[in-house]
Amino acid sequence: MRLDELLEGLQAQIAQVRATRDRVHTLLDAVLAIGSDLDLDVVLRRITESAVTLVDARYGALGVLGEEGRIRQFITVGMDQEAIGAIGHYPEGQGILGLLIREPEPLRLSDLNRHPDSVGFPQGHPPMTTFLGAPVRVRDQVFGNLYLTDKRGGAEFDAEDEAVLRTLAAAAGVAIDNARLYEDTRRRERWLAASSELTRSLLSGTEPEQVLHQVAATARRLAGADLVTLAVPFEGGDELVIEAADGEGAERVRGLVLPATTLAAKVYHSNQRVTCGSLSDEPRAASGSAAQVDLGPRFLLPLGGGEHARGVLQVANLPGGAEFSEATMAMIDGFADQAALAMEIAEHRREAEQLMVLSDRDRIARDLHDLAIQRLFASGLTLNSVLGRVSDRPQVSERIQRVVDDLDDTIKTVRGTIYALRERDRSDGRGGLRAKLLAETDQAAETLGFAPALRMTGLLDTDVPADHAEHLLAVARETLSNATRHAHATAIEITAETDGNLLRLRVADNGSGIDPAVTRRSGLDNLHQRATDLGGSFTLTPNQPTGTVAEWTVPLPPWAEA
Template identity: 40%
Template sequence: MGDRTPEEARERGLPRSPLLPRLLEAVLSVGSDLELRATLQQIIDTATALTAARYGALGVLDPGRGTIRELYVCGMTEEEQAAVGDFPDGHSGLLGALTEAAEPLRSDDMTTDPRAAGLPPGHPPMRSFLGAPIRVHHEVFGNIYLAEKHTGHFTETDAGLLKVLAAQAGIAIGNARLYESARRRERWIEGAAAVTTTLLTGENLSDALTTVAERARILSDAAAGVILQPTGDGGMEIVAADTREDPAGLVGTAIAPGSPVLEQLLGGEAVFIEDSATDPRMTTPVRSRFGPSMMLPLQSGGRLIGTLALPRRRGAHPYGDVDRLLAAQFASQAALALVLADAQQDRERLAVYEDRDRIARDLHDLVVQRLFATEMMLESTRRRAGAGETTELLGRAIDELDSTIQEVRTAIFALQQPPADAPATFRGQVLRETGGAAAVLGFQPSVRFAGAVDALVPEPVGKRLLAALRGALAAAHRRAGVSAIEVVVDATATLPDGRDAVRLTVADDGREPDGSRTPPVVWQAPL
């Protein structure tokens, strides 16, 4: 092939030789950055400079709608951009014609061109126009718009420059997309691994749910990360939330039964919403605070654990296909991690139960029996020794051993109760003791309170009363035939000297060896 003449180059729409070095430099620079936003801005800056245009813009199209989703501008100040207002729709006028065009479009005077739709109020005046579509793998990614060439009208050479640059831009954008997709996948994988590691370190359920919500919010660039769980009436309630701003009103918000969104979630389907504030499927009062959103079921083994919701702020970009896929994969792994963490906590609790049961058996089989045998030997010795100081000492030793046996038996009874978080109130502590005793007794003791026990009973008195209650319940457990126990805590009692007191009464239906009813245990202390 011989060298083309300038005329042949012009006919083929190729740039003349003096511009080739600049074009080559521009092509190389466009492909030098793998960060997509930087690449896009570099493309429009390069195109504007190469064609000597005053204004340049690169519009990124929304794949689903064909409207302009992002706009990268060259030659306009921030004040001028603000005066223009919203993005052009991308459908009408010369901009719309570009999407279907196979070649760059030129116009010497936009004010008289029948294809033009006019400029919006506040837009700088423009006459000459040159535009070209950017295609990525045969898909129109966006368009390059150039206006107001400094030397007059755009030429065929300018169109050839723009065509070459747009083709190279498509390659650069494709590479940048692949790189960005790989980085996003890497971040989601790292996030899912970090959540799994954190959950398996022993966090309680509330903290675990918040951890999932927080990490998902950061990875998805959402305004909030929210966890919902099914309620007893068939609805769903927000139980954990992490937000960039004020989370007020989120936790506790419920989705009523029968909601279309809820039916999809309970069926294990993900829900994707373009605008939470206007979508009729959304019924919660907090929906007005958010825009695009996705709601992903947290399920494992066919069981729905909850829902992960990731709403973005009003006006934010909707989630793309890659975002949805990565978030759904994260939700699946997070659900599995929650199940594993819950199973691990169950195993740890079971280990505690087994250890406590072993200690209780050892105390009963070894310590109590030996103490009881020692008490019997001392009692026999005391009877043979007769009156005197020795008898008195032996009697005191026997009493101490008997008291020790009772304390050990009380400790055994407490060990046999399931461990749980200590209630904050005195009333709750009494109910915890009787509730734990039910697992050992085989029935639930009845409990009655008189007076404002939480306000009147001080902590030291409460501790002694709880110790007395444990001892009374343990004693009742040892007696045969006990099928009912009544516990009364009276904070309105008085002592013989008139002082206010709290009185504990524990009565059961057991019988003494002579057939009489077992007397109730009564314990009282001044307030």
């Protein structure tokens, strides 16, 4: 009998040793499993599943902590989607879960419902009794907590379960740290690649508006956000306007004006980042983008720092979306600073290139004046002196006179070109009638796809009154618009001239001409009316071989002054 008892005891010890060996093997397998992947979400899921398997629990969860000790991510095992949907939302860190957050030490309970800190379960939550929890630390910082409930078989969690869970939590901290380092490395690579791409675009001469859209799109891709907006200030005001947007509802918020009472304006003036769990619930979001698109977690930060902030970048998710981590916000903050610096460098480069263009124009204007005009004028004088010697030969005299007249016209054209080169140097938008005509033709060139030829003769800036100048500009704008929309022309010649008595504008194109079937011509009626109001005339005649010639002629008052 004694021998049988000893054998049974030996067998029990052998079984216990085998169970311990199997558990150790299972623990080692779990450690290998959670350390075999570098994707943080996969690692967190494997940690939770391994904990449930090791202590033979029915339910398990891993709560990842965010700012102010709140649970910002909750991974569950043992519940199906129907049960999760019945609960409605993940816990916020109250009750027993909050106790483990406040006191991050392993905790075992035989009945969690009887604990003083228990606050019960929400409607739809499955009943739970036994409880085992342990913190997961990453470099001495609590990353989150493992929560396990209802050990299978109705038993309670014992000290061995606690020891196994603590070991798993320590290994999980190493795995999480590795995954985070890998994620930080990938994030930094994406950041550097995005910054380099943006810098190349800026330095290659991309239009500023396109650059702003590229900044918004890149920030959304880096942060994995649902919507990113970029608001820039109005000149001379406290309001902002959303110049670029990318993501969900971008069309609805693009161009939206943000008053000085919005969070975006606060960020712009304070140069400080602002975060919020739900943007649509923020009182100062009533006049911002959240008024157009229902938004959840988000953060706003200035684009650039100090007194040179160029705008405000808003990164947001839809309601129910994940909150942005500190690492993500730091990455976007760095990208925004890099983008602002690149934009400033590109702006200085454009200014330097513009200065070079202006210098070249000034040099060309001097050369035209000092060389071309002087030689043409000398040639004209020479031909004039020849006229007297060939007066007895009428045909020769006539031909020479035509050449002299052509030289005079060429000199006028060159002078107009010189003036045009110097007028384009003006960047303040002011100037006389010549400068405004140049601006109109430059603007029309963007739509036409080619630059109209402009010729200006006479003292347009001094002999033409302001009201006559406004009428002439309106006529030029209307005729160019007609040529753009209806004529399909490939060349346009504009002539504006005055002799002190008459003001004349002639616009000739090589387009398709006026369709006889079109009877409604409100634009042409306006041109006739403008000429009639000033006592002049407006004619529209066919051009040869194709196209239309519009001539607008009005008299000038004898007292006309600029």
